[in-house]
Amino acid sequence: MSYNVRMTPTGYTAGHPVHMRRADDIAGLIKARREAMGLSQQALADRLTVSRKWVNEIEQGNSNAKLGLVLRALNELGIDLYGQIAAPTQTRASPTSADDIDIDSIADMSLPSKRGRR
Numbered sequence: 001m002s003y004n005v006r007m008t009p010t011g012y013t014a015g016h017p018v019h020m021r022r023a024d025d026i027a028g029l030i031k032a033r034r035e036a037m038g039l040s041q042q043a044l045a046d047r048l049t050v051s052r053k054w055v056n057e058i059e060q061g062n063s064n065a066k067l068g069l070v071l072r073a074l075n076e077l078g079i080d081l082y083g084q085i086a087a088p089t090q091t092r093a094s095p096t097s098a099d100d101i102d103i104d105s106i107a108d109m110s111l112p113s114k115r116g117r118r
Contacts (some may be wrong), residue, residue, distance in 0.1 A: 023065075027062075028061050030058060030059055030074070030079070031059040041055040042055075043071070048069065048072055048076055054069070058073065
């Protein structure tokens with residue numbers, strides 16, 4: 001499975017890890033689980049003591065949703081959330097430490113040459 005393609009709600013299955021990078025990923029997971037549990041948006045909203053509009057917005061990937069409410073929704077739906085630090089890959093730029101930067105050579109690039117000075 002490619003993690004770069006947004007999964008449709010039917011693509012989420014129990015026991016299968018889902019790579020979440022965007023609000024849309026969490027939105028699809030919430031919607032898929034809610035539907036699998038046979039809950040309407042209003043029923044989930046009632047369980048969370050939020051409006052049906054909030055449930056609709058989170059399922060649409062509204063990234064302005066309060067994290068605490070999103071975590072409550074995941075808990076109510078029985079969705080476990082795990083974090084893992086990704087291993088560095090060849091495609092990612094390696095971080096540069098301050099010790100690797102030669103500020104003098106950078107400054108020298110913008111100075112006129114000594115021959116051009118008067």
